[in-house]
Amino acid sequence: MNKFRWIPLAAAVVLLAMTGGYFAGRRGRTTAGPDTAATAPAAKRKVLYWTDPMIPNFRSARPGKSPMGMQMLPVYADDSDTDAASDVRITADMVNNLGVRTAEVEQGSLSPRLESVGYVGYDEDTITSLNTRADGWVEKLGVKSAGDSVRAGQMLYELFSPKLATAEREYLVALASGSPSLIAASRERMQALGFSGAQVAQLARTRKIGDRVARYAATAGVVMSLGVSEGAYVVPATQIMKLADLRTVWVLAEVDESAAALLHTGQKADAVFDAFPGRHWQGVVDYVYPDISSATRTVKARLRFANPGLRLQPNMYAHVGIEAAPRRDVVQIPELALIRTGNSQRVIVALGDGRFDVCPVQAGFSSGDKVEILKGLRAGQRVVTSAQFMLDSEANVDAAALRLGSGRPGCAEAPDTAHRGLPGKAGPAGRERPKMSMPSTHGKERQA
Helix, strand or coil: CHHHHHHHHHHHHHHHHHHHHHHHHHHHHHHCCHHHHHCHHHHHCCEEEEEECCEEEEEECCCCECCCCCECEEEECCCCCHHHHCCEECCHHHHHHHCCEEEECEEEEECCEEEEEEEEEECHHHCEEEECCCCEEEEEECCCCCCCEECCCCEEEEEECHHHHHHHHHHHHHHHHCCHHHHHHHHHHHHHCCCCHHHHHHHHHHCCCCCCEEEECCCCEEEEEECCCCCCEECCCCEEEEEECCCEEEEEEEEEHHHHHHCCCCCEEEEEECCCCCCEEEEEEEEEEEEECCCCCEEEEEEEEECHHHCCCCCCEEEEEEECCCEEEEEEEEHHHCEECCCCEEEEEEEECCEEEEEECEEEEEECCEEEEEECCCCCCEEEEECHHHHHHHHCCCHHHHHHCCCCCCCCCCCCCCCCCCCCCECCCCCECCCCEEECCCCCEEEC
16 A cells, blocks of 8 residues: 555656756757857867777877768867877876986077098099009119109119110210211100110110119108019019008098988098097098999089198008088977987977977988978977887877878877888887778778
8 A cells, every 4th residue: 555655756757857858958958059168169279180089099180980980079179188199198206207208499590511431542633543554673672662662853763775775876886977867766765765865865864874763752652552673674564563642641531321412522521530539631522433332322422621740540540520511490300309200200399287298290301410301390499309110109000090191289290101010010109000990881891
């Protein structure tokens, strides 16, 4: 009997609740209206990207359906959920604990400096090869071994040759005849056989034939090679010795293929040699070789240096710096801020309040501790220079996110070379992209 007494009371409570909900709903719709609340604010809000709630890391620059066939939802720039608008968000205490440091993205002049190594070589423009022009015997050598220094005018060797003695006699006969044409012909023959002008004049003055004819050094230098010894029989094809002037030397250096476009003749160069630590030699790029080594992928450059005191010796090891022409209005960041992987380049951009974005960039040349950014950043932003690898690992962004690039609040325009990760391959973040099934026009699934 008591059970039946409570039935009307329960029905009255339910009816009252339904009535209150109905009027509350009408009051809510009258105040805001469905169109005003849902569509008006959205029309004024900036869409960052579209995403599929079922695929957390999937982002698209355009609306539509996701690879799973679901309608994608927009993410706005003014969303209150700041974690969704940035790749990483950490507390201020964590920022301090990690030692996160940032640097401002600058724009200005940057002078590329090409660093390389090389070795000293002879200046081949000064090399002289000495050969006899007649058969004979080397009766005396003025130098004893390769590496000896010679001075200008020093006697190098004396040659006994019947052919040379015959030429001297013919010249004396021509002088005695008084015939200008005969004298001129005899003089020319002597000079063709290697007599110097001073030797011809001395013979005309003394009228005495020598059994040995000496050869003298025209300039100072060193003996690169010595091919004979005293008493050796020689012919015109025999190389007696090779001389080189060490007052100037070459430094042969190799520059990486990626910097070949910055290398030109006439550029200033600076060199430090292991044999003389702390001392700098100033030189110039004398020649850039026209081919690239297939083994090392480098281009060879020839640098010319003055060598006062002849202190630089062939085959000395050199550390070379080449100054390229400065470039204007270059966006640049510290080299430490750039994260390089096998197939991507990226930086961590600090947004403030412990928020960070992983942004793909396209890096150019480096100069000292600075690196040029061709695409992906703008001046005034701040990039992380320490603990960036930990933040990059925490972000866990995939290839699609890096391809989007500019859709992130902290990223500028994404570079054209933003890496197009293939299905199942490692993307720019160094992680493997999952395979996604996309509906085809034939009603079957295909692998994307």
